[in-house]
Amino acid sequence: MTEDATIVEPGEERESFEELVKHTHSANELDTSAPPVLTVENLRMYFPIKTSLMRRTVGHVQAVDGVSFVVPKGGALGLVGESGCGKSTTGQLITRLYKPTGGSMTFEGHDLASISNREMKPLRRDVQMIFQDPYSSLNPRHTVGSIVGAPLRVHDVVPKNKTLSRVQELLEVVGLNPEHYNRYPNEFSGGQRQRIGIARALALQPKLMVADEPVSALDVSIQAQVINLLQDLQREFDIAFLFIAHDLAVVRHFCPEVAVMYLGKIVEIGDRESIYANAHHPYTQALLSAVPDVKQAATGGRRERIRLTGDVPSPIDPPSGCRFRTRCPIAQEICARHEPPLLQIGKRHKVACHFPGRLGEHPREPLTARLLGVDASGQPDPGASPATDLVEQPGYADTWFDLDGKTIGRA
Amino acid sequence: MFSFLVKRILSGSLIVVLVSVMIYALFWYGPKSPALELCRRDTNNRCTPAKLVEFEDRLGYSNPIYEEYGKWAKGLVADRTIIHGTSEYDCPAPCLGISYRDKSLVTDQFKERFPVTVSLAVGASALYLLIGVTVGVLAARRRGSVADKALVASTLVFSSIPYYLVALLSFLILTLSTSVFPEAKYVPFLDDPLAWFSGLLLVWLVMGLYGATAYTRYSRGSMVEALGEDYVRTARAKGLRMRTVVTKHALRSALVPVITIFGLDVAFLLSGTVFTEKIFSLEGIGKWGIDAVNIKDLPVVQATTLVLAVSVVVMNIIVDIVYSILDPRVRLA
Amino acid sequence: MSTAPTSGDPYLVVDDLTVRFPTADGLVQAVTGLSYQVELGKTLGIVGESGSGKSVSSMAVLGLHDRRSAQISGSIKVAGTEVVGLSEGRMRELRGNAVAMIFQDALASLHPFYKIGAQLAEAYRTHHPKATKKEARSRALEMLERVGIPQPDKRIDQYPHQFSGGMRQRAMIAMGLINDPSLLIADEPTTALDVTVQAQILDLLQDLQQEFNSAIIIITHDLGVVAEMADDVLVMYAGRAVEYGSAKEVLTRPEMPYTWGLLSSVPDVAADTNARMIPIPGAPPSLLDPPSGCPFHPRCAHREKVPGDLCRTELPELLPAVHGEGHLKRCHLADPEAVFAAEVLPEIAPEMVEEKR
Structure with a gap:
């Protein structure tokens, strides 16, 4: 299966369109029965801001602030959002490039958030990362063989005399010529370099790959090659992906489940259908409507869209209450006073909004007021009894709040 | 800005103190003590152990190092009296000690010699910055042309000749044989500006032209890079004249790395130019220092080293300030 | 509705443009025999991957290539004036005045050392030598306000690094439009931006065009x-136009396999989940030694549908498409539209096929 992804060199005998199609994939599908491989709960990362002279901490960049999600075994969770939303930091926390400020990340019975760097070392084999920039993430002075072989040597997984043959095997798997192991990265194109990075990540047969914008630096025609390769590998080796990208369409194709982040928080999370066809958060809706659509060519001109004004606020001093309220088209008083809880509103769909609803059908009254024990404007309501179980849980509960019927839904 | 200056002056002072302690320790614990050197000289190489002890006592080497260093350091701020055996020397603050060789006050010597070195440094550095950057920019504009390649090659050839050879030949040919230039001499600027200028002109030209070869290469490289920047393309797309694009848009960015090297170069010039001063017989800091090292004249070596340390610290602060003026993204903190 | 590219009274006419750069490795054939035109009030999209010549050709319109290192032939007429071979002085009068250009990376394209206002004012004063500094500044302020920069009176005295990405691109647009150009060339104006900001910038460009x-x-x-x-x-590949026509024609009934490849490489946010992402095999060719015949043939998956070895030996001409008026394509396939409808569309957009039934 995998060697079919090999780049056909110009001049070689080539495959017909039907054969080409056979080696590609349609969108990945969700397997709801898969057990979790990674469970992240209330993950937080605050970077301190220090003054120059006294090194006194004067504030924090709340890069990630209470994020919870589950990555199923062999599955893929997409993390989308605009720059500065904390999606890349989340990925870096999972590979423990930083030690998180708080929360837990349970992987194979270990909490990656609290173990020491030494305890982390054996686990690094199982959690690998693919980087965005195929130019700066490969050492230009090392041969491809030594780049791909480095993790094998560091973790001592194959005997020294077998390293080369394993490296060649890996190069073949990612569609590169195995004879090219002694070449240097600058002899390869961007797409081929990204394949080298993937081969390196693959060397230790990880269970989880964190792919941070793996295709955004590549030419359009090459992006599809790499996505298909990742799909091949995922199926063959049963690797779970945390797929971080700003390109909503690519994420939709690769990830059966998606979390949308804004200013360090997840605002909406759910399966593909819930996010792309049934988004209930105004930010998700705005993101989706902002993506230019090729099909628009049929009618000409631009679609009606939700126009967000201004820029993302600073994560040093995020807005009170709901962090999206400063750019939100439907924000009301309560949004400044209370942070909306991430409510489950479908079997696999959660949204953090006081006024969740389909586009144009957002309710007038905050649905969350009763749960929070406040009135519609967010003032304390002595008559209401706040719900106590609003703590965010990773994964989904069996019961949820059905918005259409205003009842409790059940799986 | 204020907190930057405070921080940099504090850390700079610390560096200067550390350097002075190190020099002191080097002389104290070095393989041949200055006392032995002096003893040999004064006794025509018949220095007996008894004599040596006498010399060590006289120069203070029999006392603990911290005591002597303390005396020396105190002298920087307060008048002190230096006792060498039976002789006493008054040394008003800032006192840098007295030379072992001729018992002269180091401070007085310094005041006499530093202006020579400063004059050399200012003239030479101005010259090589001006010539180097101008030629470098012109070469960058014509990158790849025959003129550019010839220029790069000739600067390489020129700068691979040792400096002392260039200086010596210039002196021999231009002053001794042909008298195109008068013999180099230092006249204080305030006494006679014209004589100051003509007395040092040859030395400046030699230092300036030689140094300019390196600056031509630095600024050419940095200019080539700047001309390839996107904002230079934008400036051209606006319809600006090429001259404006080069001087206003590219040069300003190209200068930033050049200024950094320049600052350090000036600092080293300020601490003396040994070859230049020796060859042209100018009584500057460099010649003074090298002579003192030969006879282990600790107070003088200490003084010349401090000049270097202070110049490096001060020039670094100045470079950072200039940097922040050139590039608004740099915030001094 | 959109007009076919052959009608009307075009402001810019590029005819048989060829741009080559002699290098140590050989002659880079960046653009070869390119022709297109744009009318006032209309927008032309030039599509292609890196190295397709799309940026090189538009920089030639502004005469931005180094005269010593670029060999330019053919004709570029701006409002009837031939600019190929025009003197640097005359060219300068056009740049930033009648024809303005904005670039992809606004952070790198604005000078980091000068205030935004000063950079805008400089663009104005270059073409309005009689304007005072004060006039130029108030014009800069007006433009910043026009492109929707909040608190322009404060922002005008800030440096580019103090702006957010979207704001910088707005400032860049303000600078491009400060002299009321008749032609604006926007080179990947939104590539580095987030989608919501991209939408804002595209809206802005459309508003400004209407105005x-x-x-x-x-x-x-x-x-x-x-x-x-x-x-x-205009779809470009390896320095040549391979498909050209109205956006509606080219994107709904493409007749060139490279365009199909571009369409199938990019998933759609609203597509059927059965749609496939079908890559174009291989990598873009070297412009030092472009492939013989059709430049796309080494990567083309439909080559065997063309009889003989035509694709490899003969460059197809840019000819009218089988269907659609003013639609040009460069392909040997006899009936490309049929191939697209029968083979490609069902894989990349199954739902569209069902709609058609």
């Missing part, structure tokens, strides 16, 4: 941007 009736060339690799912005589309 000033200028011609716009938008260079991009994003077919979605082209679909929403452009009246006409």
